[in-house]
Amino acid sequence: MLPISTARLILRDFQQDDAAAYVSVRSGEHFAAHYPAEAVSPAFTRALLARFLADQQLVPRTRWQLAIVVATTGELIGSCGLRREPAGYWSVGYELAESHWGQGYAQEAMQALLAAGRNTLKVQWLRAECHPENGRSMRLAHKLGLSRLGSVPDATVQEGTVVFEWRA
Structure with a gap:
């Protein structure tokens, strides 16, 4: 399945030496507006990266968090x-670094990821969660063909979160 290439991007597994760049991606002021402060700290981001690296070793692999390059x-x-x-x-x-918002990168990456998921992993049911004030992400969910279910359909999501879904 990897790497996944598009006209402008490569989606690949994270590497240990991506830490500084990944911390930078998650450090923007506007980016942080949709997360609790502790969830965008450098320490939390490095812990996420460690989890992504560990997830790469799962057999069968069920978690694909990929670097957008x-x-x-x-x-x-x-x-x-x-x-x-x-x-x-x-x-x-x-998630996308603020300096790259508004250029179509998120849509390009997600279209490629979802196509790979449907074709290679045989994904037939998707869900996405969006912060209610993140209009860009909610518009992207619609562009990707996901339908809005509403807010908090079950106990697995944070109160107020908007949930989108797609089924084959």
Whole structure:
């Protein structure tokens, strides 16, 4: 399945030496507006990276959190993920450095990831969660073909979170 290439991006497994770039991706003021302060700290981000690296070793692999890299420069600009949840659906999500917002990178990365998930992993049920004030992410969910379910359909999501879903 990897790497996944698009016209402008490469989606690949994270590497240990991505730590500084990944901390930078998650450090923007506007990025942080949708997370609790502790969830965007450098220590928390490094712990996430360690989890992503460990997830790469799972057999069978059920968690695919991938680095989004600009193909022409090699710059790490974000991450996108596809994770098999105990309830049977696959959760999806992305994060992008503020300096790369508004350029279509998130949509390009997510379209490629979801196509790989559907074709290679045979994903048939997806869910995405969005902060209610994150209009960009909610618009992207619609562009990707996910339908809005509403807020907090079950106890597995934080109160107020907007949930989107797609089924084959």
